[in-house]
Amino acid sequence: MLTAAPSMDTVVTPEADALLELRGDPSFATRNRLAMRDVAQGTRLLRLAWTLAWLDIRLRYRGSMLGPLWLTLSTGIMVGALGYLYAGIFHTDIHDYLPYLALSLVLWGFLGSVVSESCSAFTESEGIVRAVRMPFFLFAARLLIRNVIVLAHNVLVIVVVFTVFRVWPSWFALLAIPGLLLWAIDSLAVVLLLGTFCARFRDILPIVSSVMQIAFFMTPVIWKPEQLGSAQALLWLNPFFDLLEIVRAPLLGAVPIVHHLWLGAGVFSVAIWALAWFLFARVRGRIAFWL
Amino acid sequence: MGTPCIQIEGVSVLFPLYHGNARSLKKTVMAAASGRLGKDRQHRVVVQALRDVSFTLGGGDRLGLIGSNGAGKTTLLRTLAGIYEPVIGRVRVQGTVSALLDSTLGMNMELTGRENIMLRGLYNGLPRPALPRLEDDVAEFAGLGDFLDLPVRIYSAGMVVRLGFALATAIRPEILLMDEWILAGDAEFLERARHRLETMVRSAEILVLSTHDMSTLKAWCSRALWLDQGHLRLDGSPDSVADAYLGLTPQPAVVALAD
Numbered sequence: 001m002l003t004a005a006p007s008m009d010t011v012v013t014p015e016a017d018a019l020l021e022l023r024g025d026p027s028f029a030t031r032n033r034l035a036m037r038d039v040a041q042g043t044r045l046l047r048l049a050w051t052l053a054w055l056d057i058r059l060r061y062r063g064s065m066l067g068p069l070w071l072t073l074s075t076g077i078m079v080g081a082l083g084y085l086y087a088g089i090f091h092t093d094i095h096d097y098l099p100y101l102a103l104s105l106v107l108w109g110f111l112g113s114v115v116s117e118s119c120s121a122f123t124e125s126e127g128i129v130r131a132v133r134m135p136f137f138l139f140a141a142r143l144l145i146r147n148v149i150v151l152a153h154n155v156l157v158i159v160v161v162f163t164v165f166r167v168w169p170s171w172f173a174l175l176a177i178p179g180l181l182l183w184a185i186d187s188l189a190v191v192l193l194l195g196t197f198c199a200r201f202r203d204i205l206p207i208v209s210s211v212m213q214i215a216f217f218m219t220p221v222i223w224k225p226e227q228l229g230s231a232q233a234l235l236w237l238n239p240f241f242d243l244l245e246i247v248r249a250p251l252l253g254a255v256p257i258v259h260h261l262w263l264g265a266g267v268f269s270v271a272i273w274a275l276a277w278f279l280f281a282r283v284r285g286r287i288a289f290w291l
Numbered sequence: 292m293g294t295p296c297i298q299i300e301g302v303s304v305l306f307p308l309y310h311g312n313a314r315s316l317k318k319t320v321m322a323a324a325s326g327r328l329g330k331d332r333q334h335r336v337v338v339q340a341l342r343d344v345s346f347t348l349g350g351g352d353r354l355g356l357i358g359s360n361g362a363g364k365t366t367l368l369r370t371l372a373g374i375y376e377p378v379i380g381r382v383r384v385q386g387t388v389s390a391l392l393d394s395t396l397g398m399n400m401e402l403t404g405r406e407n408i409m410l411r412g413l414y415n416g417l418p419r420p421a422l423p424r425l426e427d428d429v430a431e432f433a434g435l436g437d438f439l440d441l442p443v444r445i446y447s448a449g450m451v452v453r454l455g456f457a458l459a460t461a462i463r464p465e466i467l468l469m470d471e472w473i474l475a476g477d478a479e480f481l482e483r484a485r486h487r488l489e490t491m492v493r494s495a496e497i498l499v500l501s502t503h504d505m506s507t508l509k510a511w512c513s514r515a516l517w518l519d520q521g522h523l524r525l526d527g528s529p530d531s532v533a534d535a536y537l538g539l540t541p542q543p544a545v546v547a548l549a550d
Contacts (some may be wrong), residue, residue, distance in 0.1 A: 018387050018416075024379035048413040055410075059401050131397030131416050132390060133373035200309075201316035228393065285376035288369075289307055 021134070028281065035281035047167040049138055053145035057192050071153040077155055079105055088198025095165050102161040103248055104221045111214050111240065114147050114187045119205040121195035127289040129221055136284060140191035144184060170253040179246035179265075186243070193276035196283060199290045215240050236260050239268035295386030295465040295496040297348040297371060302380035304341040304366055304521075318347050340366040342521040343380070355512035355529055357536055358499040363516040364501040368392060368468045371499060386465035386496060389415060394455040394472050395546040403448075404454050405430075416464050425461055431485065433457035456484055460491045467495035471502040505533045 023030065042049070061067045091095070121139050128134055142156040147223070162168070198204045218238040225232050235241045243265035249261075340363045348354055356364045369375045370382060372390035387424070398407045405426060412425045430439055433445075433453045437448055443451060492511065502508055508515060508529050515532035518523040525532050 020382070020388070021372045021386040022373065022376050022382045024377040024381065045413075047419075048410075051410070051413060055399075055406060056377070078347060096402070126415065127395065127399065128397040130374060130391060131395075133388075134414065143377070201314065201319070203315045203317055207316075287305075288374055288376070 018205050022176075022285075031284070032281045033286050035277070038284060039137045041043070042135035042141055043083040045135065045138050046141060049141035050145055052138075052142040053149060056142070056146050059148050067254055068113060068121045068149075071150055072087045072156045074110065074155045075106060076157045078159070082222060090223070090227070095143045099161050099165050100165045100224065100252065101222060103251055104244070106151070106158055107248055108197050108216065108219070108221045109154060110125040110147055110183070111243065114143065115149065115190055115194070116205075116209055117143055118191045118194035120197045121191045121286055123195075123291060129288055129291055134286060136169065136192070136195070136280075137188075139195065144187045145189050147187070148184075169251055171255055172250045176247045176249035179236055179243075179250070182265060182269060183243065183247065186272055189269075189273045189276040192280040193272065196279055196287060199287050200283075206263065219244060239264060242268065292524075294350045296350070297445060297466065297497060297499075298381070298383040298385075299347070299371075300381040302341055302344045302370060302382060303339065303378045303379045304363075304370055304375055306338040306340045306366070308336045308338055310485055323393050332384070333506070338357075339379075339461075339521050341370065344518075344521075346516065346522045346523070346526060348499070350496045351513075353511060353513045353534075355515040356499065356518060357437045357505075357508060357515060357520035357532065358524075359505070361520075363521040364518055365392065366521075367468060367518065368499060370524050372468055384466065387416070388466045388467040388468065389459075389464035391459040391472075394466070395407040396455050396458060398443055398451075398455070400444040401442055401444055403435075404435055407443060407454070408458060409511050410460050412462070415464070417462070419461075428461045428523075429454070429457040431460070456488075456542045460484070460487050463494050464493060465495060467492065469498070469500045471500070471504065471507070507535065508533055516517045 022034075026034070055069055061070055064070055067072060079098070079102045083094065083101045086092075086101065087094040087097045121143050121160045122129065122136060125134075129136075194208065196202065198208075215238075218236055220235070221244070222229075225235055225241075225245075228235065245261050246265050269287050304364050318339050344363075344367065356367060360363055361541060366375060369392065370377060371384060372388055372392075373384065373391070377383075377402070396411060399410070402410070408426050411421055412422045417425060433439075434449075435450060437453060438450065440448060443454070446454070446521075498511070500507070500511060511515075512529045515525075515527060515529040516523060517532050527533055
């Protein structure tokens, strides 16, 4: 039955030489090394992460005429409607308020969806995880890229609003770039943390959704920090405010950059990474069993 | 670059089965917090899917796994593929691995056949330039025509198997881990598929095949392992292991039906 020489007509061979070495019940040092290898391998699969992210977006809007521009349109409508409503409620000038709101809502949209989608980062990829060994970091990168693509579509809303209201960002806007980089780094930590946690405990998702809803109202997204009066000084204790403000303030041209915001954002980032890494390194090998 | 090899030393794999309350953080915290419920806190059942399994395979080895359903055959294949990590013991696998564990191969049912082919190629670490070749090859063999650009979700069961099979057999790894789904399917398709499957099996350096079919075992394998409730019960030539397995396993009609 298996005697003829192999025919070479359809051979497609995976490249590179692969070595898999796993030891049971390892110490934290070993687990840590395996987790670092997971991240390194995931980073090398950036192209696959990019492909997966694009397919996610295309799937969501497959068959719709506007495609991903639906994102832009729905964000635009929300910004317009909320803008006129709250400018009325707060008795503020729409010329001043709408650009602020457009920017805030789009940026918050990114933060909010990264956090809530993190919960299903691993569970949504169950089929792949159980079919082939893949670094979990790949799914974190996929989620981040997917949300960056969504953000890029929504930026159009900011551009339109800024143009209509003749708001021109100054050179200070470039200071938003380090803030955005910090967002990307933190997003990956959030996925590793919540993705792992939610794979084990399936009732985290509703908890996370309600926390994010509270955070949305507690953070100056639709209202301005100045409206708080003297309590404004305490706002930096809200990590979402620090993270939002280090990107938003430069884009609104309202710099000087405030150091305590960067301090707050930095402390929060270190804490979230430490927590995420501790959990991920410890239980990474068990995630496949939980799915 | 070393030659492909598999070394398994004293491997145990524990499978936690979470059900009901163990899935809930709230219930777990509440149970931990209240002493009264303390003893019920671990609502989980742990299945020991593999217990102290050891063996070594080198280039040219063709291993067949037999055993009743739930004996740990698929768990062992997943462990060799690195999907499940052992709790105790050591797994060392050198060489490119392709695991064909079920007909869906991790396909996303919402994506088109073509997109799934591309993704599978990327998952298996194929270089970019090889992807169009993979696509042509799979498209030609699966013979799905225009369906290839439609979501897999709307395919008939037979079409999914055809796509899965064409995809599974298009990639030639050094180490091939196969569950026997690949041998199922309608007779006409199998006739066409047999040559392709055999070519792939031959070109792999190491084959690990899980099967219930003793004639496949004897024809394709040079060595056999009999797994029984996670234990390695017998390791030997396909003939001797098959005889022992059939001789010692009572075969009432029910068993035949269940398979």
